[in-house]
Amino acid sequence: MATKKSVGDLKEADLKGKKVFVRVDLNVPLDDNFNITDDTRIRAAVPTIKYLMGHGSKVILSSHLGRPKGVTPKYSLKPLVPRLSELLEVEVKMANDCIGEEVEKMVAALPDGGVLLLENVRFYKEEEKNDPEFAKKLASLADLYVNDAFGTAHRAHASTEGVAKYLKPSVAGFLMQKELDYLVGAVANPKKPFAAIVGGSKVSTKIGVIESLLAKVDILILGGGMMFTFYKAQGYAVGSSLVEEDKLDLATSLLEKAKAKGVSLLLPTDVVVADKFAADANSKVVPASGIPDGWMGLDIGPDSIKTFSESLDTTQTIIWNGPMGVFEFEKFAAGTEAVAKKLAELSGKGVTTIIGGGDSVAAVEKAGLADKMSHISTGGGASLELLEGKQLPGVLALNDA
Ligand SMILES: Nc1ncnc2c1ncn2[C@@H]1O[C@H](COP(=O)(O)OP(=O)(O)O)[C@@H](O)[C@H]1O
């Protein structure tokens, strides 16, 4: 992917008094009372917005929230205004729509350095269809375009891709740049030895990532629910553990590929098994080759934690995607917590540690170790696609540097 022009390349003269359409990913979790339960994505959007405010731009913020079908009050972005205002130290204005006359009036009334948040762009079905007329209407609000919505950059939607055709320049925000630097840069040009840790529940969604990483890493550690498909492919009994029967051949071929490429592929040697899928299940540690009938593996065991930790001691770059076990249940969180702690410890010694979004980020946050890592991605799906080597439409649409 060619290097893209960044908002940092734009100077006072390009920005002062200009209306800037900024696509951010404010798709944050809200509880039943509309309280924000994790504001990471809002905080991550702040540096770009503050840069624009500081350079006298009129900032027009656009985002989606959830997956509404048409106008749905529960998916309104209004509950985000107080937190956004607090973080930006300015009174953020809120529009009731994302296009149309009322919105145009509010944009016209914005002072230099002012911020207007548009209503959920997915209230229009044209957004996800990347409808050109809708993209033009969004574009007509502004003079230039900044895309800082890394978490949504794998979607070719009107506000993430289409709008870039009608606004020049179209540039990447600071968050977008940072995500690309780590997830593309560090993986394409890693300090070696380079290790990847892949866990989570599904082989099918991670297969592309594993294949792509096999071409780059020295060590590949596999854990989580997907490991049982690999065990079964090797002829082990797996009890009632999670297995994707139709992926057994694929697992065998990945094991062979790793061998052929000289990648050290590590599977857990012991497993914490449970008699049911529940927080209060009975549990015990068994060797990987000895999972009894009627028991299911829900975490990696203590020997595996030790082996994995020792193998990581030699590395310079580590990328982690997917928990080692059912970390949502305290009894089966030890493997995931141990990996999080190990990565935090190695970060402190100068190792580059990158967490690739989704549940792994939740696990690191839960362990209170988020600020210890080199980079924590704000995108689940987007970071997976990047690690698979795919191009992101929201990035491709931007001007080259
Ligand atoms: N042994 C296991 N059996 C069943 N589910 C598991 C197991 N280990 C991990 N999981 C589940 O995998 C889920 C996360 O998987 P995934 O979505 O692939 O990760 P990520 O979001 O980090 O990419 C978690 O909810 C976790 O409980």
Ligand SMILES: O=C(OP(=O)(O)O)[C@H](O)COP(=O)(O)O
């Ligand atoms: O939360 C998001 O994706 P993620 O959970 O894969 O990180 C993004 O905001 C994209 O949302 P979408 O998957 O509804 O297009």
